[in-house]
Amino acid sequence: MGSIFGKIFRVSTFGESHGNAVGCIIDGCPSMLEITQEEIQRDLDKRRPGQNALTTQRNETDQCEILSGVFEGKTLGTPICIVVKNKDQHSQDYDEIAKCWRPSHADFTYDMKYGLRDYRGGGRSSARETIGRVAAGAVAKKFLGDNVKITAWVESVHAISMPLRKDTPTQEEIESSPVRCPHVQTSAKMEEFIKKAKAEGDSLGGVIRCRIEGLPAGLGEPVFDRFEAELAKAMLSIPASKGFEIGSGFASTRMFGSQHNDIFALDENGKPTTLTNNAGGVLGGMTTSRPVEFRVAFKPTATIAKEQKTLSRELKETTVVGKGRHDPCVLPRAVPIVEAMAALVCADTLLIQRTARI
C-alpha cells in the first residue's frame, strides 16, 4: 500500500534501486494530450545522478521508455506506463548494510514493517524511487500547459540562504547553478560548502522554495483535500523532507491579523486580486489565483562517510561507514522532484475541479 498518488490523475510507482527497473503507471491522464518520450526524458535528466561534482557518481542515463497509453504522439486516455531500466548497480557495495541499520535511514523501519528488505542501494527507500514521480510529473506538466508555471529552486543550504526573490527565477537561471540556486553569489558559497562537507565525509540539508503561477481560483477540495493539504502530503512524501509551509507559514505565527490579512482589490485588468499574498495563494483550502508559494525543508543526507555506531539486525552493537554512492546534499536533485509532485497535485485538482458545479 501507499505507492499510488492522486484521485483522478492517479500515479502508481514501482521499483527498487538495484532491481530490474523503476517507473510508473499513470491512470486517468486525459486523452488527446501530445507528449513525447523526449519531454519526459528532459525532466528525468534533471533528476538523474552524475550531473556534476555535487551529486552521486552512480552512472545512470535513466533512459525512459513509454510502454503504453501513447499512440501517434498523443495520450489515449488509457494507462501510461513509463519504465527506466536500472543499469549501474554496484550491489556489492551494500553487503555490509544487509546486516545492520544505517542511522537515520529506512533500513530499520522496512525491517520492522515488512520483516525483510532489499538492502541493495536502499531498495525502495532509495531516491531512485522518485524516477517514477518525475516521469509522471513530466506528463502532468504537459497537461498543465504553458499557462501554469511551476518553479522550484534551492533557497538555502545549511545556514547559507539567498535573499528573498520576489520575481520568479527563470529555468535558465536555476539550471545554470550546479546547486539550483538562482543567486550567483549564494550558489557559489553553497557549492563550496557542499564540497567541503563532502570532503569531510559529512552531509547537508536545506530549503527549497516552489512557486506555482497561473492556476485558476477555486482548486482544492474542502475540507480534508485542501490544496495546501494535498501539497503538504506530496512534499512530505519526498525522501528526506521534514517540513512544509505555505505562504507566510511559520512566520505567520508571529504576525498580527491586521498585518497578515491580504486585502482584496482590483488588479490592472479589473479582476479581483489581493494586495499581499501571505496566504501563499490559498484560502480555505482553495486557490485564489495568486501564486501558490511554499517551502520544503530537507534534512542532511543520512549517508555520511564518517563511522557511526549502530545496531546489527541481531541487535549487536556495530559500526557503519557510508559506502555506495550518494549525494552529500539532496537539495539540487530534489528540485525537479518538488516540481514533479507539485505538478501531480495541480493536474489532479484541476481535473477534479471540473466536477465542482452542475
Add this chain to the structure above:
Amino acid sequence: MGSIFGKIFRVSTFGESHGNAVGCIIDGCPSMLEITQEEIQRDLDKRRPGQNALTTQRNETDQCEILSGVFEGKTLGTPICIVVKNKDQHSQDYDEIAKCWRPSHADFTYDMKYGLRDYRGGGRSSARETIGRVAAGAVAKKFLGDNVKITAWVESVHAISMPLRKDTPTQEEIESSPVRCPHVQTSAKMEEFIKKAKAEGDSLGGVIRCRIEGLPAGLGEPVFDRFEAELAKAMLSIPASKGFEIGSGFASTRMFGSQHNDIFALDENGKPTTLTNNAGGVLGGMTTSRPVEFRVAFKPTATIAKEQKTLSRELKETTVVGKGRHDPCVLPRAVPIVEAMAALVCADTLLIQRTARI
C-alpha cells in the same frame, strides 16, 4: 469532494456553521470497541466555544448524539453517525458579509469554486466544521487505547514561546491553562497578550506541538502514504494552519548529517531505539517506535474587529469590520483538533498495518 478522510477508518464530515447540524459518519471503525456518548462529548467539550474569555462567546453546548453504529455500548462495525445540532446561530450578524469577501477568509474562494456559498457564520469554512473531526477523533482515540498517548499543547503565541518541554505534559497541566500552554508563566503572558490583542480588535497566531507516544514501529505506507505525509495532510487540512514540521523539521536544514543522524542503540529493555530523535519518530515514512513529534503553525485569526478594505461580490471597493463571534486566537481550541486529526491518522495506519505481512 474532499470531506472524507482515511482509507480504512474513513470519516465523512458534514455541516455548515448555521445549518441544521454538523457531524460525521465513521465507516470502517472495527467492531467490539466500547464507546459512549460521554466519551465523545468530553472531547467535544474541549473544542466547544465559550469556554473562557479567550474564545468566541457563541453559546453552543455541542451536545452530540450517536445515531448509528453503536449497540449496547459497543461498536457494531457498521457506520457510526454522530450529530451535533446547531443552536445559537445569530445569522443576522452575517448579512453584510453575504455581499463581500472578508480578507483572508474563504468567502472569495468558495464563491469562485462553487458559484455560491452559505455566508452565515462562514458556512462550511467555519471552525464548527471541525466538530465532526473531534467526534471521530474521540472514537479513534478509544480504538488506540491507553497504550497510545496523543498530547498536543500550545507552544507559542505570537513571539511568546514556552521553553522546549522534553517530558510530555499531562492533560491536567494543559487543561489548567486557558491557553492550553503547560508552562504557567508563559501561559499567563500569552493570556494577557491575547486579551490585549482582542481589546485592540486584532488577532494572533502561534504554534502547537504534538507528541504521539506508544506507537509500534512500522506504521505508515511508503512511498506516498508515509506516516508524516498523512500527518502533514491532516494538519494542513485544519482551518488556519500554515505549516507542518516533523522532528527536527526546518531546523534540520541547518545541521550536519553527523549531528542530525539518530544513532541506534539498545534501550534498558534490550530493545532497539535511537539515542536522539531528530527524526521525530519516523524514518522512510514509517514509525520507529520513538515518539512521533511534530509542530503545526496557525496564522492569526482572519476575523478582526478593525475596519479593512475589501471588494464586494460585484467587484466594488468596500470595507468590512469583523462582527459575529470569533476567537482572537485559534490556538487554544485548535489543540483538541490537532489531537483528533492525529488520532485519525494513527487509527487508519494501525488498521492498514495489519495487512503489511502475509
Add this chain to the structure above:
Amino acid sequence: MGSIFGKIFRVSTFGESHGNAVGCIIDGCPSMLEITQEEIQRDLDKRRPGQNALTTQRNETDQCEILSGVFEGKTLGTPICIVVKNKDQHSQDYDEIAKCWRPSHADFTYDMKYGLRDYRGGGRSSARETIGRVAAGAVAKKFLGDNVKITAWVESVHAISMPLRKDTPTQEEIESSPVRCPHVQTSAKMEEFIKKAKAEGDSLGGVIRCRIEGLPAGLGEPVFDRFEAELAKAMLSIPASKGFEIGSGFASTRMFGSQHNDIFALDENGKPTTLTNNAGGVLGGMTTSRPVEFRVAFKPTATIAKEQKTLSRELKETTVVGKGRHDPCVLPRAVPIVEAMAALVCADTLLIQRTARI
C-alpha cells in the same frame, strides 16, 4: 468499511433498523443544483413500508430532513447530509432472533465477521438501510436532469412474467400497479400470487428490469470500472439480489455472433446508432448512447412465517418462526432502490466523464 459508494459523487450511508436514524452523506455533489426536501421525500415515499397490503406493515412515514449542503434551495457543493428518524420500532419482536440465526438472513455472517450484531429488526442488514440510498439517488436524479430517464419495473414474480416491453412504461403505469408491474393483467396475477404466498407464510422472488435512457456515449471507465461493472456492483449490493445481466445477458450465450452483433447505422437525425441493442447500451465498458438495459434477480424474502430449523448462537439446534414485519416479496419496494442505485452510477460516471479529455 464498505458503506461508501462512488468516486466523485460519493455516498456514505448509515443506520440500523431499530437505531435512532438512518440516512446518508453525499460528498461531491456539484454546487448550484436546485433540490428540495420534497423531491427527496417523493422517492422515499415510493420505498417506504406500509404502502399497501403487499408490503410490511411497519408504520414509518420516513420523513427526511436535510441537515447540510443545501442553502436557499441550491446545493452548496459541500456534503449533503440527509437523515430519517426511525419511529415505529417494535424491538421486542426480535428478542428471539438475538439468540439464533435466521435461515438465509445475515444474522450468522454479521456474527462471524463482527462478533456481535444489532439483532433488532435485522440491524444494518435491514432493508431500512436502503433509505440512505434512495435519498442520495433522488439527489443524483435531480443532477441527471430531465434528459436522463431511469425506469425500473417488476418484470416477473416467481414464474409469472409480463411480456417483453419494448417501449418504456410511464411512471404512472408502474405506480398504478401495487406490484409495480406495468402490465395490468400480469400485475393482477402477481398481486394475487403474492397474497396467497403471504397467507401461506411463504415468500417470493422475481426480476426487475431497468432502462436508462438519454445517457451520452462514452460513460464508464475501462477496464475495471466499466459502466456495466459499476452497475453490476451497485445492483448486487442491494439486499436479496442474486443476479445481474446487461442487454442480452445470459440469453446472449445461446446466440451466434452474427445474430448478436449490433449493426451501426445512422438514425433519423443522421447520428450513429445501432439497429439492435443486444449490447444493452454498453460496448467495451462504455455507453453507446442507446438505452442501457439490465435485469436484476431477487431471491424470495428470507423471512417466512413457517417454522424452520436452525442453530442458536451457542450451536444448539432450535427452530425459528419469522415474526416482525416484513414483505412477502421485496420486488415492489426494490424498484425505487434499483432506480436509486442506477442514478448513483450515472451521476458518478457523468462527473468522471468530464475528465476524459484534455
Add this chain to the structure above:
Amino acid sequence: MGSIFGKIFRVSTFGESHGNAVGCIIDGCPSMLEITQEEIQRDLDKRRPGQNALTTQRNETDQCEILSGVFEGKTLGTPICIVVKNKDQHSQDYDEIAKCWRPSHADFTYDMKYGLRDYRGGGRSSARETIGRVAAGAVAKKFLGDNVKITAWVESVHAISMPLRKDTPTQEEIESSPVRCPHVQTSAKMEEFIKKAKAEGDSLGGVIRCRIEGLPAGLGEPVFDRFEAELAKAMLSIPASKGFEIGSGFASTRMFGSQHNDIFALDENGKPTTLTNNAGGVLGGMTTSRPVEFRVAFKPTATIAKEQKTLSRELKETTVVGKGRHDPCVLPRAVPIVEAMAALVCADTLLIQRTARI
C-alpha cells in the same frame, strides 16, 4: 481512470494489444510471500493464445518479467511490477478498422469517449489487456495459499451444456479439455460446434461456472462492498461478459422462500454450516464459509469473418469483415481470467477482513 482494482491489494494494469508491452503493478501485496516468475508464467500460459485449434493463432509466448517488489524469492511489500512484451503484432491487419467501427466492438465507444483510439488489434479493448489481470491473479492465488481453491470451468457453449457438477472438477480434468469443460462428452460436442462456427465465420458464447472453496466466514463489506458485489464488478469487467449470478441466481426468482432458505445445521466437525447452499456462499454480503459459487455469461465473440454493415468514422455506410486473429469462442481462455479476477477479490477482502474487529 478505471484501470486500478482493489482497495488494499491494488492492481493497476496497462497496455495496448500492439503497443510495446502489457502488464501490471500490484501495490499492497503483503511481504514475505514466496513467489516465482514461473508460478506467474504458469497462469499466463493458460491464458495465452495459440494453445490449440480453438483459439487465436497469434503467436505470443507471453513471457513475463518481474521488474520489482520481489527479492530473493519473496515479496518485499513494495509494488510488484510484472511486464509482458508484445511480440507478434500484425498491425497491418488492422488498417481497415482504423476508419470504421466494428459491430459490437469497443471501437465506437473509445472514439466517443477519448476522441481517438489505438485501433491496432483493438488497442486497450483487446483481450491482451487481461494479461495484467492474470499475472496479478497468480500472485493473489499464491497469497490465498492451498486452503483457498478457486476453480472455474466452461459449463455451456451456446446451447450445449454439461450436467450440473456437484463436486469440484480437478484442474487436470479441466485442462485436459481444449474447451476447459470437465465433462468429456460435452467437451467433445462443444469442440466440434466451435470448429463448425469458426468454419462458417461465426462465433459463440457460453457460461463459465466458478467455485471458491476454503474461504472463512465473514469476508466482504456491507453494504456496498459486499463480497458478491465485488465479484459481480470483477466479472462484468472482463471483456465480453454480459451477466453474473451468485448461488441460485436467476433461478432463485422462481422458488418459494421455504424452498430457497438454507437451513443452518452442524457439520460432522460440529461447526455451523447450511444444509443447502442456494446462497452461493454469501449472506448479507459476507461469506458463510460454504463454497462461493457463481456463473458468468459471455457473449459470442464480436469479431466474425462474415461481412457486416457498419459506419465509418466519417459516418459513411461501409462494410467490415473480421480479419486479424481472434477466438471464435472466448470461453476456454476466459476461464483463467475468471479465476484471476476471483483471486483478486478474495485477496483484497481477506486483507480488509483483518480490520473488522478491534
